[in-house]
Amino acid sequence: MATKINFSSKIFIVVLAIFMVMFSIQAKADDHQLKETELSGYFHDYISVGPNTPDLLIVGFPGKVWKYDQFGTLSVFDDLLTEGSELTSPKVGRVQGIAVSVSLDGLNAQISGSLVFTNEAYNGSTIQILGVGNQFSLVQEYGVTSRTGKFRYATGYVTMELISFDPSISYALFRGNVTIRHY
Ligand SMILES: *[C@@H]1O[C@H](CO)[C@@H](O)[C@H](O)[C@H]1NC(C)=O
Numbered sequence: 011m012a013t014k015i016n017f018s019s020k021i022f023i024v025v026l027a028i029f030m031v032m033f034s035i036q037a038k039a040d041d042h043q044l045k046e047t048e049l050s051g052y053f054h055d056y057i058s059v060g061p062n063t064p065d066l067l068i069v070g071f072p073g074k075v076w077k078y079d080q081f082g083t084l085s086v087f088d089d090l091l092t093e094g095s096e097l098t099s100p101k102v103g104r105v106q107g108i109a110v111s112v113s114l115d116g117l118n119a120q121i122s123g124s125l126v127f128t129n130e131a132y133n134g135s136t137i138q139i140l141g142v143g144n145q146f147s148l149v150q151e152y153g154v155t156s157r158t159g160k161f162r163y164a165t166g167y168v169t170m171e172l173i174s175f176d177p178s179i180s181y182a183l184f185r186g187n188v189t190i191r192h193y
């Protein structure tokens with residue numbers, strides 16, 4: 011009889027331990043609810059017109075003119091990202107990365123870049139975007155591939171919409187929308 015009681019109390023302890031483990035896993039999951047965040051901002055792209063532009067052609071095929079629509083041309087960009095469409099609107103961060111024209115007809119570019127936040131809400135956090143898109147289409151979409159800081163574990167996508175282009179100063183204004191699910 012005594013052994014039976016011991017046996018069932020052992021089972022009880024094991025069951026209790028399992029419940030405690032499950033409870034702590036549950037509590038941990040509750041701390042990390044998946045949230046969806048939509049961010050919208052504007053980035054100001056001054057395309058290659060000289061050595062000091064923030065979007066610069068840096069390498070291309072030897073013997074070919076280096077231009078955005080020439081297969082194999084690589085450019086680097088570091089564009090201002092603001093809340094509103096005006097250049098003087100509050101600064102959110104920078105959009106930094108590289109673009110390579112990867113289709114033989116020169117239309118598609120491989121974009122590999124990061125949204126580097128410096129505003130109060132997301133200071134120090136980054137979102138990386140990657141993909142191939144038609145660089146001349148009015149709306150482009152790229153996937154979010156990795157991220158840091160407040161956006162850890164995020165998944166999502168980014169759309170880039172051309173809002174205006176001023177050829178006299180080679181200035182393109184884009185709206186970027188970021189839709190992500192994160193903890
Ligand atoms: C962002 O972080 C940097 C480095 O910690 C700090 O110097 C800067 O003042 C911060 N900016 C804002 C807007 O909080």
Ligand SMILES: *[C@@H]1O[C@H](CO)[C@@H](O)[C@H](O)[C@H]1NC(C)=O
Pocket residue numbers: 050149169170171185186187
């Ligand atoms: C980006 O977000 C703005 C504001 O919410 C919206 O008006 C616009 O249609 C969105 N653009 C795209 C391509 O989804």
